[in-house]
């Protein structure tokens with residue numbers, strides 16, 4: 041195992057034309073433990089293209105380069121990689137593409153629906169055949185008015201696909217091609233281009249309410265146009281698999297067989313054995329910043345999921361002490377499943393305009409449950425204006441920097 045501190049300190053991304061030296065500071069925990077803080081451009085989307093298979097939108101997802109950095113530098117093929125707040129499954133998918141075994145959990149059932157099918161991409165000819173076999177049922181009616189989003193025939197197609205998937209589940213005939221169709225259709229429901237089923241609306245990781253959509257339509261003087269849902273599903277499928285190579289396909293097949301997908305609270309990872317995980321890369325909900333349930337209402341409707349139930353399970357801590365309590369339970373659970381020498385990379389955002397630095401309580405929590413804290417690592421794309429290394433200025437809304445606490449189990 042690499043010496044993490046040395047590695048982070050000496051790191052320069054190989055293709056960088058002008059490597060930038062790592063900046064270093066120190067933070068002292070309540071018990072007097074000195075924790076190094078490393079700041080550098082550890083990965084950028086420009087330097088390293090992510091696989092197109094990741095391109096499924098989800099609120100507050102991280103870039104694949106983040107888990108890729110830890111997976112490639114700190115695990116071996118065949119080892120188990122976990123994300124207990126999996127979201128769209130960025131960590132799980134990246135681990136699978138790299139030949140690692142995967143375990144993923146999220147309280148939102150959409151998470152598994154969006155990730156698991158991508159471990160088993162279908163043959164496009166078979167996919168087309170399946171789509172063509174779905175009967176179009178003009179008589180179906182939605183439980184609510186969705187006419188502000190979808191043209192009449194488009195809506196009939198969406199309802200037909202939805203009914204078909206439900207029937208396949210009820211008949212226990214649901215297979216990996218159905219799961220793929222469900223994943224792509226869920227992703228294509230609403231968005232801001234003709235590549236989505238809806239008229240122009242918010243980006244696909246959010247969902248406007250019907251009232252808000254009516255206002256968007258009035259402001260833009262628009263009416264939902266017809267969209268060919270089968271063509272859109274096929275086109276998106278082609279895009280998703282466009283740069284998979286043979287080795288990655290093989291890795292995905294292997295990962296699919298051994299994967300563990302859980303839907304539940306991150307503090308109870310039942311089904312994951314003690315001392316088995318080599319690396320966890322995760323990003324929890326940051327206080328009450330993101331409204332996951334409201335952002336997912338349309339996707340929940342399509343999949344017959346009760347959005348209110350998701351809302352109840354999602355950690356929406358309003359205060360820091362509440363958040364700390366929850367994260368203590370979660371990090372203790374991650375400690376249980378981590379193998380000796382295994383790592384946890386815990387990514388937190390800058391919340392409330394940078395006034396709350398969640399990495400500080402996270403260090404204390406990790407230490408309290410038995411982890412050793414290796415470092416606080418800040419991946420920062422632009423840090424020229426920074427005078428004080430600890431208060432690294434964050435770019436607009438925290439999109440360009442990641443603050444990650446790295447722990448190791450002795």
Ligand SMILES: C[S@@+](CC[C@H](N)C(=O)[O-])C[C@H]1O[C@@H](n2cnc3c(N)ncnc32)[C@H](O)[C@@H]1O
Pocket residue numbers: 098099100101102103124125126127128129130131145146147148151304305306307322323324325326332353354355356
């Ligand atoms: C910041 S997002 C993670 C995004 C993920 N890294 C990705 O790339 O898509 C946090 C996730 O935590 C989930 N979540 C919130 N509270 C949870 C809990 N108590 N247990 C498990 N998952 C939870 C949310 O549903 C959301 O998917």
